[in-house]
Amino acid sequence: SRDKYQGNEYPGVVTGLAWTQVGGEILYVESSLSKSKSPKLTLTGNLGDVMKESAMLALEYIKAHAEKLGIDNQMFDDWNVHVHVPEGAIPKDGPSAGVTMITSLTSAFTKRKVRKNLAMTGEITLRGKVLPVGGIKEKILAAKRAGITDIILCADNQKDIDEIKPVYLKGLKFHYVNDIMEVIDFALLK
Amino acid sequence: SRDKYQGNEYPGVVTGLAWTQVGGEILYVESSLSKSKSPKLTLTGNLGDVMKESAMLALEYIKAHAEKLGIDNQMFDDWNVHVHVPEGAIPKDGPSAGVTMITSLTSAFTKRKVRKNLAMTGEITLRGKVLPVGGIKEKILAAKRAGITDIILCADNQKDIDEIKPVYLKGLKFHYVNDIMEVIDFALLK
Amino acid sequence: SRDKYQGNEYPGVVTGLAWTQVGGEILYVESSLSKSKSPKLTLTGNLGDVMKESAMLALEYIKAHAEKLGIDNQMFDDWNVHVHVPEGAIPKDGPSAGVTMITSLTSAFTKRKVRKNLAMTGEITLRGKVLPVGGIKEKILAAKRAGITDIILCADNQKDIDEIKPVYLKGLKFHYVNDIMEVIDFALLK
Amino acid sequence: SRDKYQGNEYPGVVTGLAWTQVGGEILYVESSLSKSKSPKLTLTGNLGDVMKESAMLALEYIKAHAEKLGIDNQMFDDWNVHVHVPEGAIPKDGPSAGVTMITSLTSAFTKRKVRKNLAMTGEITLRGKVLPVGGIKEKILAAKRAGITDIILCADNQKDIDEIKPVYLKGLKFHYVNDIMEVIDFALLK
């Protein structure tokens, strides 16, 4: 079913955890690049303003830290960036896809593959901090149902995990982070 | 009548299956290219935001996979792209025209003709997946009324077909797909 | 009075049949070109979104079929296109001015004059089909009041004419079409 | 007071007759040109969409008939055009300022002065027709109060004048027109 983890074969596709009208869900963030004389950022997937801002933040962070991320600055002048979040019929919003978006974009720019069976949720800031987000319990249950084994969370969300009964956490490994670079280092394969 | 299949003589015109206010319907997606110094994507046909996003996704996928699709990358710098869905008086929305749009655009760029008596419905994603959509039963009945014989669906929609009484499916052949490339390989003639 | 046919002395002015808040009416579509370094399409006359889309469709069709229509492609890079539908105080919408708009634009680009005492109504598509429209009876009565003698309709609208009492049709000649090229061939003088 | 005719000393300033929330009024249309590398049309004065369209129509007509009007085509590439209708606190709309706008713009482009004590009202079309407008009686009374002596109207508005008691018309001369060129020939001094 559409709510199962779908593998990591495509660079640029990263699994996020969302909290929608129908409860916790996994969602995919897809990033794609195409050559262009006048590149722009295109955002699709029925995204609200706050979620669109996450993508703008992610792209700006990548531009400002390109060297450290191993990305040639020239790419930003030559390539269109398109970020899509299926499924188009479902409105999506909120800042919690920030880590997923920046991982997806970095994967698309570097062609590094995404670690298998990994999902993540967390707000990002322009200076690279990862902020805690809500709906952790519902998101964790959705991740488990989908076959996820590893989850990246903001360190400030550890307290939310500590409140969940251990039986629900069986088979899940949590990776707590404070900074975007920790996310990318863990999520993307060399 | 307007709801009969109208043949495949024009490259760029592909038959979709839609679920509108008045039930299942066939609709046509028309794509046209014209030379331009500053090309842009124009979308007409009283389309809602989600349906417009499908066209943006389709064009981006084609740009990112141009070589594989046999399209000269230079075309994107030299040609306006216009996607239209008649009939203008009827508002249309939703992601299910994704496969129809990408097939129409690919036909317009490659001049490959569209297979006869074929209709299709399915959401697309940026990485090329085909996602299942709703309203399958109504769409199938509309396709039959219109004289369609072959239908492309997402593999995840097979369960919806299995629930329809066989008598309604007589004379229809279903082609289940998971990936956009399967759609194009089947729908467009060499 | 304003509702009388006003002659065919200006290329670019074509008589349409509309169905407004006050019943059937004739309306004029005026197209004008002016030299420009950065040409654009301007639409005026208190037009709704669907009617604006008809003008976009018409211009795109002309660009894509310029050679067949005897129009130098270079014109699209050098001339502003302005389409106006008097009277500004009356909101106008719907797809039925499509044939009128494409005839008006083709007349403006080719300087071919419009056939006398001719009116028309019909939706157009990007591939050049003419689609049937509603309000036929009211439109025909308005055309007759205005002194029109020849009317272009979609072939699928013939059934609407067949339902009108012959006495109302006296003095009117109907020209049924399926394709935009038939409209232009009949409407514009060589 | 502000509702008195204010003379004709500035080219580009033309007196119109309007029908606002407070009854018949005279209003001024002011046009100004300024050198610019990327010229555009600016419209101010709290104008509604239909009134803005009148200014777009007026400018397009002038561009398409520049030679006949004695205007160097090159001007449109080098000069910003600004049309303003004082007073900013009063919302204004409708097509009846069309003749006033085209006269104002032509005066600004040609530097021809405007005939003294003249006011006008009428819709314009792209092909140069002048169309009748409403509120004639109220507009005429306002013109008289303001000291106007000559009024340009559409020929189709003569019937509205014929219905006004002669005593109200004393001291007013009416100039009926069908075409924009008649307006300009009468309104602008050589």
Added chain:
Amino acid sequence: SRDKYQGNEYPGVVTGLAWTQVGGEILYVESSLSKSKSPKLTLTGNLGDVMKESAMLALEYIKAHAEKLGIDNQMFDDWNVHVHVPEGAIPKDGPSAGVTMITSLTSAFTKRKVRKNLAMTGEITLRGKVLPVGGIKEKILAAKRAGITDIILCADNQKDIDEIKPVYLKGLKFHYVNDIMEVIDFALLK
């Protein structure tokens, strides 16, 4: 307090009189220029559409009369123009800041200082007229409280001053004008 006159040390800062939700007030119009390859006009201060139009009018008037104002035309191609009206929390609208805006902009372009203890209120037009505005009594009282000694008003507002008890006018000098040039000549020091 913020409602005291704050001196004239900065070119580009001019004191206006406004009539806000809380009665008569003084407000400052600040104009600033900065070098730019693609100059534009930026308007801030929580301004309504009519007040934004005043700034557009003011800038256009300055462009059209640059030579007379002693401004090099080339400046308009090289400098961003920013007009701000503190305080950002208070919505402001209406045409009565016109004279203040044009004086502020002219001061910014010419670097001429503004006359001390001067305030002003009046609508402007494109041809340079100053129009009367409302709320005169409240504005005058606010000016007095703030320590203003000289006030520029439209000549047509003299009747509003004549209705105010002389005791309230003690220490205030009124300068009645009809034309923008009179405003600038008095307000800006050589």
Added chain:
Amino acid sequence: SRDKYQGNEYPGVVTGLAWTQVGGEILYVESSLSKSKSPKLTLTGNLGDVMKESAMLALEYIKAHAEKLGIDNQMFDDWNVHVHVPEGAIPKDGPSAGVTMITSLTSAFTKRKVRKNLAMTGEITLRGKVLPVGGIKEKILAAKRAGITDIILCADNQKDIDEIKPVYLKGLKFHYVNDIMEVIDFALLK
């Protein structure tokens, strides 16, 4: 917790004091620059129009005073500017982040570090004045809870501090200013 002061290690990150739906809060303003051929100002963080205007004011002030601030004017032609205020889920508005924004931007352009344990609140104007703001008591309490020791305020806000019981102010040092340059001189290290 997220409401603790988070250090001064990043140039471009400055601590502000805000008054949100949930009372007094500290917030961070983050500014980031990235190379670009066509630089623009991007604003994120769920900001209302008045708060966006603060960022526009801040950037304009910096452009107009670049030399004094030790910033090479050429930077404005070569660098994108992005200002973000975490947390994206919380709508933010009002003019009181003006001083924080201009300090953040100046830090980003000059790479000067921000003084430790410092927070600030105040509206800015285009001529460089700092204006008083509301909610001072709540903001001060939030600053204390977060571990702030030094606070920049407008001199006109001193009266609000004088009304707070001294016990609440223990450990806080106030720095009253009238001009933006005083803010920058104190807040940014050489």
